[in-house]
Amino acid sequence: MILEKIKEKFGEAVLETHSFRGDDTAIIVKEKIVEAAKFLKEDPELDFNVLIDLTAVDCLKLDKPHRFEVVYHFFSVAKKHRVRLKVPLTEEDPVVDTLTGLWPIANWFEREAWDMFGVKFQGHPNLQRILMYDEFQGHPLRKDYPVSKRQPLVGPQN
Amino acid sequence: MIEKNTDTLSMGFFTTKVNDIVGWARKYSIFQYPFITACCGMEYMSVACSHYDIDRFGAGFPRFSPRQSDVLFVVGTISHKIAPVLKRIYEQMTEPKWVVAFGVCTCTGGFYDNYATVQGIDTIIPVDIYIPGCPPRPENVLDGLMKLQEKIQHSKQAI
Amino acid sequence: MFLNMGPSHPAMHGIVRLLLELDGETVVNSDVEIGFLHRAFEKMSEQGGYWQVVPYTDRLNYVSPLINNFGYASAVEKLFGIDITERTKYIRVIMSEISRVADHLTCVGATTMEMGAFTVFLYMIKAREYLYELVEDVTGARVTVSYARVGGVKSDLPEGFKEKTLKALKETRKVLIEVNKLITRNRIFVDRMKGIGVISKEDALGYGITGPFLRSTGVDYDVRKDQPYYVYDRFDFDVPVGEKGDNYDRYLLRMEEMEQSMRIIEQALEQIPAGDLNVDMAGRVIPAAEMVDEAKMGHTSGLIQLEVTADPTLEGGSERFYDNIHACSKKMAVPPKEDTYGNIEGLMNHFKIVMNGHGVRPPQGEAYFPVEGANGELGFYVVSDGTGTPYRVRVRPPCFTIMAALSKLIQGGTLADIIPTFGSVNMIGGELDR
Numbered sequence A: 001m002i003l004e005k006i007k008e009k010f011g012e013a014v015l016e017t018h019s020f021r022g023d024d025t026a027i028i029v030k031e032k033i034v035e036a037a038k039f040l041k042e043d044p045e046l047d048f049n050v051l052i053d054l055t056a057v058d059c060l061k062l063d064k065p066h067r068f069e070v071v072y073h074f075f076s077v078a079k080k081h082r083v084r085l086k087v088p089l090t091e092e093d094p095v096v097d098t099l100t101g102l103w104p105i106a107n108w109f110e111r112e113a114w115d116m117f118g119v120k121f122q123g124h125p126n127l128q129r130i131l132m133y134d135e136f137q138g139h140p141l142r143k144d145y146p147v148s149k150r151q152p153l154v155g156p157q158n
Numbered sequence B: 001m002i003e004k005n006t007d008t009l010s011m012g013f014f015t016t017k018v019n020d021i022v023g024w025a026r027k028y029s030i031f032q033y034p035f036i037t038a039c040c041g042m043e044y045m046s047v048a049c050s051h052y053d054i055d056r057f058g059a060g061f062p063r064f065s066p067r068q069s070d071v072l073f074v075v076g077t078i079s080h081k082i083a084p085v086l087k088r089i090y091e092q093m094t095e096p097k098w099v100v101a102f103g104v105c106t107c108t109g110g111f112y113d114n115y116a117t118v119q120g121i122d123t124i125i126p127v128d129i130y131i132p133g134c135p136p137r138p139e140n141v142l143d144g145l146m147k148l149q150e151k152i153q154h155s156k157q158a159i
Numbered sequence C: 001m002f003l004n005m006g007p008s009h010p011a012m013h014g015i016v017r018l019l020l021e022l023d024g025e026t027v028v029n030s031d032v033e034i035g036f037l038h039r040a041f042e043k044m045s046e047q048g049g050y051w052q053v054v055p056y057t058d059r060l061n062y063v064s065p066l067i068n069n070f071g072y073a074s075a076v077e078k079l080f081g082i083d084i085t086e087r088t089k090y091i092r093v094i095m096s097e098i099s100r101v102a103d104h105l106t107c108v109g110a111t112t113m114e115m116g117a118f119t120v121f122l123y124m125i126k127a128r129e130y131l132y133e134l135v136e137d138v139t140g141a142r143v144t145v146s147y148a149r150v151g152g153v154k155s156d157l158p159e160g161f162k163e164k165t166l167k168a169l170k171e172t173r174k175v176l177i178e179v180n181k182l183i184t185r186n187r188i189f190v191d192r193m194k195g196i197g198v199i200s201k202e203d204a205l206g207y208g209i210t211g212p213f214l215r216s217t218g219v220d221y222d223v224r225k226d227q228p229y230y231v232y233d234r235f236d237f238d239v240p241v242g243e244k245g246d247n248y249d250r251y252l253l254r255m256e257e258m259e260q261s262m263r264i265i266e267q268a269l270e271q272i273p274a275g276d277l278n279v280d281m282a283g284r285v286i287p288a289a290e291m292v293d294e295a296k297m298g299h300t301s302g303l304i305q306l307e308v309t310a311d312p313t314l315e316g317g318s319e320r321f322y323d324n325i326h327a328c329s330k331k332m333a334v335p336p337k338e339d340t341y342g343n344i345e346g347l348m349n350h351f352k353i354v355m356n357g358h359g360v361r362p363p364q365g366e367a368y369f370p371v372e373g374a375n376g377e378l379g380f381y382v383v384s385d386g387t388g389t390p391y392r393v394r395v396r397p398p399c400f401t402i403m404a405a406l407s408k409l410i411q412g413g414t415l416a417d418i419i420p421t422f423g424s425v426n427m428i429g430g431e432l433d434r
Helices: A002-013 A030-042 A106-117 B006-010 B018-027 B040-048 B083-092 B104-108 B138-154 C041-045 C051-058 C065-080 C086-114 C118-139 C161-184 C187-193 C201-206 C247-271 C288-296 C337-342 C344-354 C398-404 C406-410 C415-425 C429-433
Strands: A014-018 A025-028 A050-058 A068-075 A082-089 A095-097 A120-122 B031-036 B071-075 B098-102 B129-131 C002-005 C017-023 C026-033 C365-372 C377-384 C390-396
Touching: A002 A014, A002 A025, A002 A030, A002 A082, A025 A030, A030 A068, A030 A082, A030 A095, A050 A106, A050 C377, A050 C390, A068 C377, A082 A095, A106 A120, A106 C398, B018 B138, B031 B040, B031 B083, B040 B071, B040 B138, B040 C118, B071 B083, B098 B104, B098 B138, B104 B129, B129 B138, C017 C415, C026 C406, C026 C415, C041 C051, C041 C390, C051 C065, C051 C344, C051 C390, C065 C086, C065 C365, C065 C377, C065 C390, C086 C118, C086 C161, C086 C247, C086 C415, C118 C161, C161 C247, C187 C247, C187 C415, C247 C415, C337 C344, C398 C406, C398 C415, C398 C429, C406 C415
Parallel strands: A025 A082, A095 A120, B031 B071, B071 B098, B098 B129
Antiparallel strands: A014 A025, A050 A068, A068 A082, C002 C017, C017 C026, C365 C377, C377 C390
């Protein structure tokens, strides 16, 4: 039902949908994400009033045309259903519009996604590192960041 | 530590060395600074509370000011982000001071061999006692504390 | 005046830094800095097999590690598309609830300690010690348990578990009554908690807050009730909700939740069925070679009723000979330690599962599984690329969202109000920073 409504509303902008293991998922182009999130939030039948999670996946080692996927999980407290939206981003232009205007929690989630993956959120009020320190170079959860490449502030270097 | 001279003991006093008596006093009046970051804090709580009761060993009084404490308990993983803070706290403590590495993360980094974690706090500050375990059991901690007391007793006291 | 609170502050458990802008004693503005315990859980998960993530999940929310264990295991099970046995479901429920009680005990105890009531902390930790003993009996460890296995649990409940649990619950209730008498109507305590750290329903939802914190505002969302997993729909328990969304409501709510958790444990202990723990052992069709292996290990009971299929190669044990063939695994779960150390088949079985390039592989895809953690909805999002290593493991940390709202909670209050508010957030560094 949820996926049909999204497909009906956004048509071409929905690249793909699936319900693997019962998790409704729609892959949507990045230009439409704010609009789609607003639709999910405000449509009375869908009523997704909570942004449960926002994260990213680095698809470097997956056989996919894009480099990053930003993954949104929405939940409706009243209707008790969930949906997942995914936005593919290319390596050259990892920028997507921010959701901070709709949910305040998007602020921290997006900062984390920026910190860990280097995905930029356009229109974000304070896009700074949140888990790592400012001196840190690179984005650790990218697949091409070596797991033990340390950048100590004090003590011996590596 | 007490020199076995039955004559003086029977008269109600004993002789000892200044170094020994100061060490004896110091080891039973440990003011500890618990620098708690992570999981080991749960076991630190257990040790500090009534069931295991660290107070029996004269170390029951946590001071949260580095200037008033003489043993730094580093409890839990130290990441590179918190490492400068730890170093600064250590530098703020007054002599004599000792450091206990509580838990395997502080000893060696544990199984967090990655970009974020300091591979043992001894790369940053000197450590006196290592208590391994992930987290160490309370009995283990008390054993470590007793080892520290032994070390305090036998070291040359700066007076 | 600007004041820097933390990262190592006496009245805050956990390391977090608050930058405060004060006008007299009133907090005008604040900034919360986190990340001091970031130890790369998500990166480490991508290094080994699916089984090797379980110990890392212990150390996410180290106050209630069992819930994290089961949350991760369930997410992977969902990805694999397997169902676990009845007995395992009950064990998971019982252990989760024990963990939840321990978590709330620690939270309330630590909050009151930071406000000066040290007695309560001592009482609460005394009760927690009883629960830790139970956990140790079952799992072999006090805090970092690694009890969950994908497709089951590590070991069965020990003998005499029921009696010991009931005794521990009795002691816990005694402590809760004492604590109730001590602080629930204590003037100082009430004055510092009531009307402090208030958050509205709309704000709480906007910040994605779940768990006791959301329920204190009057929204009765609890994953256990609303999207029941395991066997939570078979128990009779209430989800307490607050009204005002202040610290005092959250305190009362946590006290009540402990009582409800204990009710669930008691019911589960009554209902728990006998049977196997790990899937693939419960009377499924197994190849002939495996039957021989089973018999060698002395597991002969029930074999006679099993339907046996002949191995097409007539040799047995040739599955997964070619790397690209997704043969069904011999077992989903790692065999019990007695078998691993006790006989060659168990050892081989163990190695087959844990060795790099072997083991079972999930299909390509992704799964999100939410459980009700002690702080709110704890979700694991696992992405698989079809190999034996998770491609990405994401944990949705419940207290991350609450910490995001902390600035809002303390704004306009006094400096001293930060302490009870921060206590009721129940910030757990491992979960917040991962």
